[in-house]
Amino acid sequence: MVTIKDVAADAGVSVGTVSKVLNNMYVKADNRRRVEESIHKLGYQVNTYARGLKAQQTFTVAIIVPDLINPFFALLVNYVEQVLAAVGYKLLVCNSHCNADRELAYINMAKQNKVDGLIAVTYSNTDEYLEADMPFVSIDRHFKHQICCVSSDNEMGGRLAAEKFISTGCRNVIYIRNGSNLEGETLKRGKAFVDTCMQGGVEATRMDFGEETTLSKQQMNKIISFLEQCVKNGSMMYDGIFTSSDVHAIVVLKQLTEMGIRVPGDVQIIGYDGMRILNVGDYPVSSIAQPVKEMAVTCVDTLIKLIEKKPVERRIILPVTFVEGGTTR
Amino acid sequence: MVTIKDVAADAGVSVGTVSKVLNNMYVKADNRRRVEESIHKLGYQVNTYARGLKAQQTFTVAIIVPDLINPFFALLVNYVEQVLAAVGYKLLVCNSHCNADRELAYINMAKQNKVDGLIAVTYSNTDEYLEADMPFVSIDRHFKHQICCVSSDNEMGGRLAAEKFISTGCRNVIYIRNGSNLEGETLKRGKAFVDTCMQGGVEATRMDFGEETTLSKQQMNKIISFLEQCVKNGSMMYDGIFTSSDVHAIVVLKQLTEMGIRVPGDVQIIGYDGMRILNVGDYPVSSIAQPVKEMAVTCVDTLIKLIEKKPVERRIILPVTFVEGGTTR
DNA sequence: CTGAAAGCGCTTACAG
DNA sequence: CTGAAAGCGCTTACAG
Numbered sequence: 001m002v003t004i005k006d007v008a009a010d011a012g013v014s015v016g017t018v019s020k021v022l023n024n025m026y027v028k029a030d031n032r033r034r035v036e037e038s039i040h041k042l043g044y045q046v047n048t049y050a051r052g053l054k055a056q057q058t059f060t061v062a063i064i065v066p067d068l069i070n071p072f073f074a075l076l077v078n079y080v081e082q083v084l085a086a087v088g089y090k091l092l093v094c095n096s097h098c099n100a101d102r103e104l105a106y107i108n109m110a111k112q113n114k115v116d117g118l119i120a121v122t123y124s125n126t127d128e129y130l131e132a133d134m135p136f137v138s139i140d141r142h143f144k145h146q147i148c149c150v151s152s153d154n155e156m157g158g159r160l161a162a163e164k165f166i167s168t169g170c171r172n173v174i175y176i177r178n179g180s181n182l183e184g185e186t187l188k189r190g191k192a193f194v195d196t197c198m199q200g201g202v203e204a205t206r207m208d209f210g211e212e213t214t215l216s217k218q219q220m221n222k223i224i225s226f227l228e229q230c231v232k233n234g235s236m237m238y239d240g241i242f243t244s245s246d247v248h249a250i251v252v253l254k255q256l257t258e259m260g261i262r263v264p265g266d267v268q269i270i271g272y273d274g275m276r277i278l279n280v281g282d283y284p285v286s287s288i289a290q291p292v293k294e295m296a297v298t299c300v301d302t303l304i305k306l307i308e309k310k311p312v313e314r315r316i317i318l319p320v321t322f323v324e325g326g327t328t329r
Numbered sequence: 330m331v332t333i334k335d336v337a338a339d340a341g342v343s344v345g346t347v348s349k350v351l352n353n354m355y356v357k358a359d360n361r362r363r364v365e366e367s368i369h370k371l372g373y374q375v376n377t378y379a380r381g382l383k384a385q386q387t388f389t390v391a392i393i394v395p396d397l398i399n400p401f402f403a404l405l406v407n408y409v410e411q412v413l414a415a416v417g418y419k420l421l422v423c424n425s426h427c428n429a430d431r432e433l434a435y436i437n438m439a440k441q442n443k444v445d446g447l448i449a450v451t452y453s454n455t456d457e458y459l460e461a462d463m464p465f466v467s468i469d470r471h472f473k474h475q476i477c478c479v480s481s482d483n484e485m486g487g488r489l490a491a492e493k494f495i496s497t498g499c500r501n502v503i504y505i506r507n508g509s510n511l512e513g514e515t516l517k518r519g520k521a522f523v524d525t526c527m528q529g530g531v532e533a534t535r536m537d538f539g540e541e542t543t544l545s546k547q548q549m550n551k552i553i554s555f556l557e558q559c560v561k562n563g564s565m566m567y568d569g570i571f572t573s574s575d576v577h578a579i580v581v582l583k584q585l586t587e588m589g590i591r592v593p594g595d596v597q598i599i600g601y602d603g604m605r606i607l608n609v610g611d612y613p614v615s616s617i618a619q620p621v622k623e624m625a626v627t628c629v630d631t632l633i634k635l636i637e638k639k640p641v642e643r644r645i646i647l648p649v650t651f652v653e654g655g656t657t658r
Numbered sequence: 659c660t661g662a663a664a665g666c667g668c669t670t671a672c673a674g
Numbered sequence: 675c676t677g678a679a680a681g682c683g684c685t686t687a688c689a690g
Contacts, residue, residue, distance in 0.1 A: 003683055014661045019685055028659060048443050049381045050683035054666045058378065060421070067407055071606060074403035078396055081424050085431070092389070093422050095410050102414070114377050250606060275606060277400060277579065277613055284606055332667055343677045348669055357675060379667035383682050 002042045010038040022046055057116055061303065062092040062106050064120040066214060070247070071275040072292065073121065076139075079296030080119060087304065089116075098213040100124035110134055117303045123180040123213040135306035137299045141184035148306065150298050150316045151185035157288035157320045158192030158242075161270045164286075164322060165240035166200035168268060168329045173197055173240030176226075176248060178209035178219055185317070186244070189272065193242050202240075215247050223248070227255050236261050239268065246271035249285040253327060269327040274320075283325030291318045331371045339367040351375060386445055390632060391421040391435050393449040395543060399576070400604040401621065402450065405468075408625030409448060416633065418445075427542040429453035439463055446632045452509040452542040464635035466628045470513040477635065479627050479645045480514035486617040486649045487521030487571075490599045493615075493651060494569035495529035497597065497658045502526055502569030505555075505577060507538035507548055514646070515573070518601065522571055531569075549580050556584050565590050568597065575600035578614040582656060598656040603649075612654030620647045 004022075008015045011034040020027050021035045038044070052058035063080055065073040081091045092115060096102045103122055107129050110118045117135030127144050130136060140151045158175075165173050175190045190206050197204035209222055230237050236256070243249045249271030256263055263269055264286075274289025276282065298316055305312045333351075337344045340363040349356050350364045367373070381387035392409055394402040410420045421444060425431045432451055436458050439447045446464030456473050459465060469480045487504075494502050504519045519535050526533035538551055559566050565585070572578045578600030585592055592598055593615075603618020605611065627645055634641045 001683090005683080015684080016661060016663095016686080017659090020660085023685080026659070031660085045437060047382070047683055048438075049378045049387065050666090051685075052378045052666095053376070053382055053668085053683080054685045056666080068397065068403045068410070069407055071400060071403070074397045074400070074407075077422070078398055078403075078424060081397070081422055082426075085424070090421055090423075092419055093406070093410055094419075095407060095414070097411075108374060109377075246606070254611075277575070277604060277606060282583075330667090334667080344668080345670080345677060345679095346675090349676085352669080355675070360676085376667055379682090380669075381682095382667080382684085383669045385682080 001047075002044045003047070004044070006042055007035065007038045007044050010042060011035045052114075058114065059088055060090040060092055060115050061117045061119065062094055062109065062115045064094045064096050064103055064106055064118065064122060066098050066121065066123070067095045068093075070245075071277075072245075072273045072290065075275075075292045076121075076296055079293045080300055083297055083300040087300075089304075096122070096124075098123050100126060104129055107134075107136075110136065117307050119299045119303060123182065125182060135303055137303045137306070139295065139299065140186050141180075141182060146314060148302050148312055148314055148316075149185070150295055150302065151318070152290040152295065152320045153317050154185045154188040154320075155192040157272060158189040158194075159196045160288055160320065160322045161242045161272075162193045162196035162200065162202075162204070164270060164328055165242070165268065166197065166202050168240075170202055170240035170268065172203045172205075172238050173242065174205045174207055174238045175242045175244075176207045176209070176223065176252065177244035178211070178215065178248075179213050179244060180211055189244060205238075215245070215251070220251050223251055224255050227252065228259070231259055231261065234260065236267050239266065241267060241269045243269070243271050246273045246275045246285055246287050249287065249327070253285055264327050264329045268329060270322075271325075274323050283323050286325040286328040287323050288320050289323045290320055294318050330376075331373045332376070333373070335371055336364065336367045336373050339371060340364045381443075387443065388417055389419040389421055389444050390446045390448065391423055391438065391444045393423045393425050393432055393435055393447065393451060395427050395450065395452070396424045397422075400606075401574075401602045401619065404604075404621045405450075405625055408622045409629055412626055412629040416629075418633075425451070425453075427452050429455060433458055436463075436465075439465065446636050448628050448632060452511065454511060464632055466632045466635070468624065468628065469515050470509075470511060475643060477631050477641055477643050477645075478514070479624055479631065480647070481619040481624065481649045482646050483514045483517040483649075484521040486601060487518040487523075488525045489617055489649065489651045490571045490601075491522045491525035491529065491531075491533070493599060493657055494571070494597065495526065495531055497569075499531055499569035499597065501532045501534075501567050502571065503534045503536055503567045504571045504573075505536045505538070505552065505581065506573035507540070507544065507577075508542050508573060509540055518573060534567075544574070544576050544580070552577070552580055553584050556581065557588070560588055560590065563589065565596050568595065570596060570598045572598070572600050575602045575604045575614055575616050578616065578656070582614055593656050593658045597658060599651075600654075603652050612652050615654040615657040616652050617649050618652045619649055623647050 004015050004018050008018045018035050021032050068074045084091050094106045103126050109115050119137045121139045138149045175193050194204045249269050271285045271287040274287045302312050333344050333347050337347045347364050350361050397403045413420050423435045432455050438444050448466045450468045467478045504522050523533045578598050600614045600616040603616045631641050
């Protein structure tokens with residue numbers, strides 16, 4: 001391995017001088033040129049770990065997401081990596097599987113400067129482990145302290161779904177969800193949905209399937225048996241179903257279809273996220289689409305500002321859109 | 330930040346002794362206990378970068394994939410991270426966007442021990458940069474030297490698709506692809522498909538849309554105009570279309586449907602990959618499903634063996650299955 | 659503007 | 675079995 005020492009020897013300067021050209025500090029033009037030549041000739045590249053040890057900066061950032069099976073998270077990570085790479089940062093990914101220990105392990109890495117910062121979609125209660133001055137950007141979830149939070153406009157999402165149902169003549173709708181009840185933006189989805197429906201004269205209920213944050217087989221079965229109970233004599237008691245994610249909506253769609261309920265004829269369904277296979281497939285369900293790319297850009301932007309100790313906005317909310325996926329009229 | 334020095338002082342031993350308990354070497358029981366207590370009390374955690382600098386091992390591995398938008402890659406990365414985490418490794422992700430420079434940057438990191446090893450889905454010609462002794466596992470692509478390669482059974486995949494078409498009475502089928510022509514497993518898809526068709530008495534053609542590795546808008550348009558040319562008087566000249574990925578198949582499905590061709594009535598379509606939204610959606614097209622999880626496990630397993638300088642198999646091929654997605658009879 | 663030197667937090671022969 | 679010491683490849687005051 002070629003080190004800074006080899007470069008210094010080859011260029012006939014001290015290691016300090018080499019370090020200075022590496023870090024773009026002032027060096028006499030002539031020396032700079034010689035050092036650059038030697039770097040090129042020897043194929044030298046800085047050892048990030050040695051640099052990180054001394055300078056306490058590693059130019060790597062970690063992202064915590066539940067998993068990459070959910071295309072929303074995969075897309076998010078994809079764009080975060082892309083934006084980060086453009087500014088010279090590397091990305092460590094942590095699939096937490098909603099396990100608090102795994103989240104904590106990465107938060108600790110940030111504390112010890114093993115990563116420069118953290119972007120996290122987190123559903124467990126890790127509040128107390130966060131320090132106010134740590135470069136940390138949360139997605140959807142609020143924390144105590146002054147932790148930054150980026151999210152899509154969940155309130156707008158709930159409202160858009162409600163308005164769609166109202167304008168297409170629904171009479172009795174329901175919001176189906178499961179997930180964390182910790183303070184965060186996503187809780188606003190259901191509230192805005194129900195409120196808007198009420199104001200529009202449409203009856204609206206909420207059905208909460210508990211705190212479990214992933215949609216496990218077990219959760220799915222609960223939803224399925226709930227739907228079975230909603231059907232009397234081949235007719236469904238709700239004519240509009242809004243769900244907390246597209247996956248929920250897909251599960252609902254499958255089950256209703258199996259029970260012979262027509263979608264969107266008898267019942268309309270709207271999911272949340274706006275996911276589809278790549279960018280070419282159709283939307284599998286009508287949905288509220290999150291601006292994933294903009295969210296990624298905003299997260300990285302905010303995180304870099306935090307790392308550089310520049311001022312940032314603490315709450316950033318990005319607009320959503322309704323997308324048609326064949327499950328609405 | 331609490332260091333090994335603080336722990337040593339607190340426990341009343343030398344830093345060497347602390348290091349030994351950290352690395353599970355022999356330490357007198359009594360000392361070990363005291364050190365462990367101090368570690369716990371002070372909340373000490375090793376600084377990976379300092380350790381990496383000295384020990385030339387960082388317990389991080391990088392994976393290079395074109396992007397995470399394609400659910401096959403997202404799933405692969407998801408499982409790779411999961412398996413890696415279980416054995417104490419961290420994962421750096423690099424979306425190459427099929428850019429050789431980005432791939433090279435990460436190969437260089439591996440060379441300089443900034444990562445302990447590399448898993449790569451690579452389509453550019455980076456052969457010469459690889460050294461035979463570097464822990465490197467390739468997916469689908471062959472390299473010179475003794476580089477390990479893990480892949481799904483592409484030959485079997487081509488054969489399964491052909492057999493499906495034969496058994497459902499197709500007379501004239503085609504294989505549509507684009508992508509790298511570098512030596513690799515994926516080239517076998519088309520060959521096995523065409524050969525099996527021929528043997529079964531079915532006419533089979535190949536249509537190659539060039540070396541571009543991603544399916545860009547431009548590529549899609551080429552495929553679309555090709556399909557338009559295949560239709561005379563409202564009838565399609567091929568009755569079976571096998572494509573090199575599910576995304577291709579989805580594009581084909583959409584276009585045929587738009588042109589009023591019935592799928593699978595008039596034309597059957599089979600993709601490759603076996604992707605769908607999460608694990609709950611239907612397959613959007615009939616497909617040859619790759620065993621993503623097994624591939625991830627095998628890659629990690631092989632890489633760790635390589636890192637630990639244990640013997641490995643150089644070519645590992647895992648079986649595929651046909652999955653029904655409504656575009657076959 | 660540059661060099662010599664200290665030090666970042668670890669690991670690892672080497673004595674004892 | 676343990677401690678003292680060297681050294682991994684860098685950066686950064688500090689003299690000059």
